[in-house]
Amino acid sequence: MGESSPEPYDDDAELHAEWARQAQEFRLEQWRKRIPPSMRTPGELDPRIVSWVNDLVRRSPNNLLMVGPVGVGKTWSCWHAADAAIAAGWDGDPTVVGAYEWKLLITPPVNEMDVRDIARSSLLVLDDPGAMRLGAWELEHMYGVIDYRWNHRLPTIITSNVPDLRAMLGERIASRLAANVTVVVLDGPDRRREGK
Numbered sequence: 001m002g003e004s005s006p007e008p009y010d011d012d013a014e015l016h017a018e019w020a021r022q023a024q025e026f027r028l029e030q031w032r033k034r035i036p037p038s039m040r041t042p043g044e045l046d047p048r049i050v051s052w053v054n055d056l057v058r059r060s061p062n063n064l065l066m067v068g069p070v071g072v073g074k075t076w077s078c079w080h081a082a083d084a085a086i087a088a089g090w091d092g093d094p095t096v097v098g099a100y101e102w103k104l105l106i107t108p109p110v111n112e113m114d115v116r117d118i119a120r121s122s123l124l125v126l127d128d129p130g131a132m133r134l135g136a137w138e139l140e141h142m143y144g145v146i147d148y149r150w151n152h153r154l155p156t157i158i159t160s161n162v163p164d165l166r167a168m169l170g171e172r173i174a175s176r177l178a179a180n181v182t183v184v185v186l187d188g189p190d191r192r193r194e195g196k
């Protein structure tokens with residue numbers, strides 16, 4: 001039986017590393033296809049968001065609340081934070097849900113499977129949920145999702161024009177998001193108007 005290579009474990013380790021590298025490259029490629037064209041502009045992530053990404057990659061994730069006026073780069077930062085995490089080897093699969101998508105998702109008849117997928121996502125981005133009127137029905141479903149994520153320590157990014165999550169989402173949702181949250185207040189000009 002002398003045919004096996006002298007260092008089978010080394011070969012295995014190298015093969016595995018190569019396989020992991022290719023899998024990560026593939027994930028990044030797939031992810032980048034999902035970034036909407038308007039959000040593909042290159043740019044720098046805020047250093048506070050970079051440090052949030054590092055915690056996510058190191059598997060000690062926080063929630064992230066980004067607050068700031070229209071056009072300051074909140075949505076862009078969501079996509080690029082997830083991008084940076086995947087590029088750094090994080091193997092999650094983010095789900096980005098805007099206010100209108102949220103509304104569609106929970107308009108009766110509610111597709112329970114979709115809501116469950118969102119609750120279980122390894123990173124959920126709720127982009128500007130306050131942009132739509134959130135009635136009792138919307139908040140009830142959002143509570144289900146956020147409660148699941150809180151129980152399972154799954155990170156959520158939420159963006160908002162106003163810093164007051166309680167006023168926007170109510171006490172039960174806000175207190176679950178606020179446990180373990182990094183708040184980043186973004187400031188600056190409306191980038192959509194800049195130089196256009």
Ligand SMILES: Nc1ncnc2c1ncn2[C@@H]1O[C@H](COP(=O)(O)OP(=O)(O)O)[C@@H](O)[C@H]1O
Pocket residue numbers: 038039040041042043044045068069070071072073074075076077191192
């Ligand atoms: N850090 C950045 N670097 C380059 N472009 C950016 C950056 N942040 C935002 N943008 C661009 O500016 C525009 C407005 O940003 P957006 O994220 O939609 O703002 P908000 O969600 O805060 O209203 C978008 O077209 C986006 O691509």
Ligand SMILES: [Mg+2]
Pocket residue numbers: 074075076127128
């Ligand atoms: Mg936005």
